[in-house]
Amino acid sequence: xxxxxxxxxxxxxxxxxxxxxxxxxxxxxxxxxxxxxxxxxxxxxxxxxxxxxxxxxxxxxxxxxxxxxxxxxxxxxxxxxxxxxxxxxxxxxxxxxxxxxxxxxxxxxxxxxxxxxxxxxxxxxxxxxxxxxxxxxxxxxxxxxxxxxxxxxxxxxxxxxxxxxxxxxxxxxxxxxxxxxxxxxxxxxxxxxxxxxxxxxxxxxxxxxxxxxxxxxxxxxxxxxxxxxxxxxxxxxxxxxxxxxxxxxxxxxxxxxxxxxxxxxxxxxxxxxxxxxxxxxxxxxxxxxxxxxxxxxxxxxxxxxxxxxxxxxxxxxxxxxxxxxxxxxxxxxxxxxxxxxxxxxxxxxxxxxxxxxxxxxxxxxxxxxxxxxxxxxxxxxxxxxxxxxxxx
Numbered sequence: 001x002x003x004x005x006x007x008x009x010x011x012x013x014x015x016x017x018x019x020x021x022x023x024x025x026x027x028x029x030x031x032x033x034x035x036x037x038x039x040x041x042x043x044x045x046x047x048x049x050x051x052x053x054x055x056x057x058x059x060x061x062x063x064x065x066x067x068x069x070x071x072x073x074x075x076x077x078x079x080x081x082x083x084x085x086x087x088x089x090x091x092x093x094x095x096x097x098x099x100x101x102x103x104x105x106x107x108x109x110x111x112x113x114x115x116x117x118x119x120x121x122x123x124x125x126x127x128x129x130x131x132x133x134x135x136x137x138x139x140x141x142x143x144x145x146x147x148x149x150x151x152x153x154x155x156x157x158x159x160x161x162x163x164x165x166x167x168x169x170x171x172x173x174x175x176x177x178x179x180x181x182x183x184x185x186x187x188x189x190x191x192x193x194x195x196x197x198x199x200x201x202x203x204x205x206x207x208x209x210x211x212x213x214x215x216x217x218x219x220x221x222x223x224x225x226x227x228x229x230x231x232x233x234x235x236x237x238x239x240x241x242x243x244x245x246x247x248x249x250x251x252x253x254x255x256x257x258x259x260x261x262x263x264x265x266x267x268x269x270x271x272x273x274x275x276x277x278x279x280x281x282x283x284x285x286x287x288x289x290x291x292x293x294x295x296x297x298x299x300x301x302x303x304x305x306x307x308x309x310x311x312x313x314x315x316x317x318x319x320x321x322x323x324x325x326x327x328x329x330x331x332x333x334x335x336x337x338x339x340x341x342x343x344x345x346x347x348x349x350x351x352x353x354x355x356x357x358x359x360x361x362x363x364x365x366x367x368x369x370x371x372x373x374x375x376x377x378x379x380x381x382x383x384x385x386x387x388x389x390x391x392x
Contacts, residue, residue, distance in 0.1 A: 025075070025076055025078075029074070029075055029076070032074055032075065033071060033074070033075040033076075033079035033082075036067055036070050036071050036074070036075070036079070036083070037071070037079065037082055037083055037086060039067055041086055041090075064087060064123060065126060067083065068080060068083055068084070068123070068126065068127045068130060069130055071083050071127075071131075072127065072130035072131040072133070072134045073130075073134050076135070077128075077131035077132070077135050080127045080128065080130060080131035081127070081128070081131065083127055084123055084124040084127040084128065087119075087120070087123045087124075088120045088123065088124060091116045091119055091120055092116065092120075095113065095116045173215055176211040176212070176214045176215040177211075177215065179207065179208075179211040179214075179248070180208050180211045180212065180215075182251070182252075183204045183205075183207040183208045183211065183251070184204070184208060186200070186204045186251070187200075187201045187204035187205055187208070190204065207248065207251070210248055211248070214248070214278070214282075233271055233272060233273055234271075234272075234273075234274060235269040235270070235271060236269060236270055236271070236272050236274050236277060237267070237269055238267055238270060238277065238281075238306060238314060238316060238379070239264045239266075239267055239306060241274065241277055241278050241281055242262065242264060242281055242304055242306065242316070243262075243264075244278070245278065245281050245282045245285055246260060246262065246285070246304070248282075249282075249285060249286065249289065252286075252289060253289060253302070256289055256292065256293065256300065257300055258289055258292060258300045258301070258302050259299060259300065259301050259302065260302050260304070261301060261302065261303045261304075262303075262304045262305075263303070263304070263305045263306070264304070264305075264306045265305075265306050265307045265308065267306055267308065267314050268308075268314070268381050269381075270314060270359075270379050270380070270381055271381075272359045272379065273355075273359075276355045276358070276359075277355070277359070277379075279351070279352075279355065280352045280355050280356060280363075280377065281316065281318075283349070283351075283352050284318040284352065284375050285302065285304065285318055287349070287375075288302055288318055288319070288320035288322070288373070288375075289302065289320075291320050291322035291323070291372075291373065292320050292321060292322040293322075294322070294323060295321060295322050295323065298321060299321065300320075300321055300322075301320070301321045302318070302319070302320055302321075303317070303318075303319040303320075304316075304317070304318055304319075305317045305319070309378055311381075312380055312381050313361075313378050313379060313380050313381060314378065314379050314381065315376060315377070315378050316376065316377055316378075316379075317374060317375070317376040318374070318375050318376075319372060319373070319374045319375075320372045320373060321371070321372045322372050322373065323369075323370070323372075324367040324368060324369045324370050324371055324372050324373050325365065325367040325369060325373045326367075326369045327367065327368065327369050330365050330366065330367065333349055333365055334349050334350055334352075334353045334363070334365070352377075356377045356379070359379055359380075360379070360380045361377055361378045361379040361380060362377065362378050363375070363376070363377040364376055364377070
């Protein structure tokens with residue numbers, strides 16, 4: 001009979017106990033399971049000492065199943081196994097020591113053992129079946145809840161992507177449109193002079209035309225950024241893009257009294273999307289320009305530097321002489337919807353990092369919080385092409 005108890009009850013109970021040690025149950029489940037086991041122990045003791053007439057059928061044993069059902073439904077399988085083990089050990093103990101029904105000296109030893117074994121098998125197998133059914137139900141409910149959570153997360157991600165694209169378009173288009181308005185106003189002022197300065201008007205109109213083209217590039221760049229594949233990639237001279245950006249911002253740099261100090265090293269062509277990389281450089285330069293607006297105790301200097309990084313990468317650095325960035329906030333400057341501007345959306349630097357990472361590079365920021373900020377990105381060359389873009 002001891003073998004029956006060990007095989008049927010102790011084995012699953014020990015396995016469940018080790019599982020509970022590795023992953024402890026919640027406190028409320030532990031309290032509820034312990035209380036149910038205590039009630040089950042009391043019921044088992046009561047049934048053991050019922051008069052002999054009540055044991056002529058298995059009905060008294062059936063009284064234990066409501067508590068076993070409770071344990072299986074409300075707690076982990078470990079508690080149902082513990083309940084079956086408790087009942088089995090009680091039956092064995094009373095049979096061996098001649099206590100209660102199973103120790104009735106009026107019955108033959110073989111009959112008592114048979115009764116005890118049948119009771120143990122009925123209780124243990126019933127408890128394990130109930131525990132297995134409810135455990136499977138809980139697993140199905142968990143998988144269903146996880147599937148629903150994944151669906152909700154996917155829906156939220158799609159909504160965030162749509163919001164990000166809308167916000168990115170609004171953020172990036174605002175700058176060329178502002179340039180168009182500024183240059184149009186300048187052209188009108190030059191025309192209003194007596195005599196009109198046609199050269200300045202022509203230059204302003206050329207800048208308006210350039211900003212119009214850049215607006216179109218913004219849409220192409222953002223559309224390519226949120227589209228799978230490598231559409232629009234080509235061999236690009238990064239130095240040429242930098243020169244174009246500095247020329248397009250020449251009026252603003254002059255108005256803000258910013259001295260530009262480019263230091264462009266000969267670079268190999270890189271593989272990338274021209275419009276997207278232009279947006280990155282434009283945003284970094286424009287942010288540097290705005291950062292120096294409050295600088296009055298020193299010269300406003302913008303440094304743009306390019307250099308080779310070994311044989312497989314190039315580096316572009318944009319440094320200003322503004323008030324800098326608090327070192328504690330450097331890790332968060334690239335977060336979406338994080339901005340220090342009252343009119344900003346906090347998407348510029350987040351999109352810049354997304355574009356650079358999309359090109360296989362890395363964008364970083366550094367500052368001591370006093371003497372300006374340095375934004376630097378690297379791009380892989382990604383080709384053995386020996387064509388070189390000379391700085392203009």
